[in-house]
Amino acid sequence: MGRGKIEIKRIENSSNRQVTFAKRRAGLVKKAREIGVLCDAEVGVVIFSSAGKLYDFWTPKTTAVRLPRILEKYQTNSGKILWDEKHKSISAEIDRVKKENDNMQIELRHMKGEDVNSLQ
Structure with missing residues (x-):
């Protein structure tokens, strides 16, 4: 039995919003880790909460280079000047x-x- 669809809109209740944020953040990081391992990809995820707290994840292959290298690759591949x-x-x-x-x-x-x- 599957879950019902939810309407994607801001959750008004702050405690429910925080719980949803924590669960979805964990799911996003899990998926990032999986794609890094399965596809040997360099993955970096940066998330800022509504309170401004930083959460980040880097695959081991990306850890040494972190954000500057990822942004440089993005800039080179997309042609956008950051x-x-x-x-x-x-x-x-x-x-x-x-x-x-x-x-x-x-x-x-x-x-x-x-x-x-x-x-x-």
């Missing part, structure tokens, strides 16, 4: 600040007397 020059310059600035932060942390460790073997 990252314009402004975003690239912001990304470069973030990388520069990260390097500067790493150097400052090393310098701070040296000032504390830690990791002195790396000093010249």
Whole structure:
């Protein structure tokens, strides 16, 4: 005996909506895992709840590369430009600040007397 069809519309009751979200999210992740294993596909699923909480899933083959590589492949295959020059310059600035932060942390460790073997 099959289940009856439901009308696809927003669930008004918040607790019912949360339960449905959790169950359907689990089902979606299960299907993503299955297609990754069965078809040796790179699969990534990103879900944001209505509260803004992030849920993500990556097949083991995709784990190392994650979102940047997937977005790059999407951009190449679809021809849609996701990252314009402004975003690239912001990304470069973030990388520069990260390097500067790493150097400052090393310098701070040296000032504390830690990791002195790396000093010249």
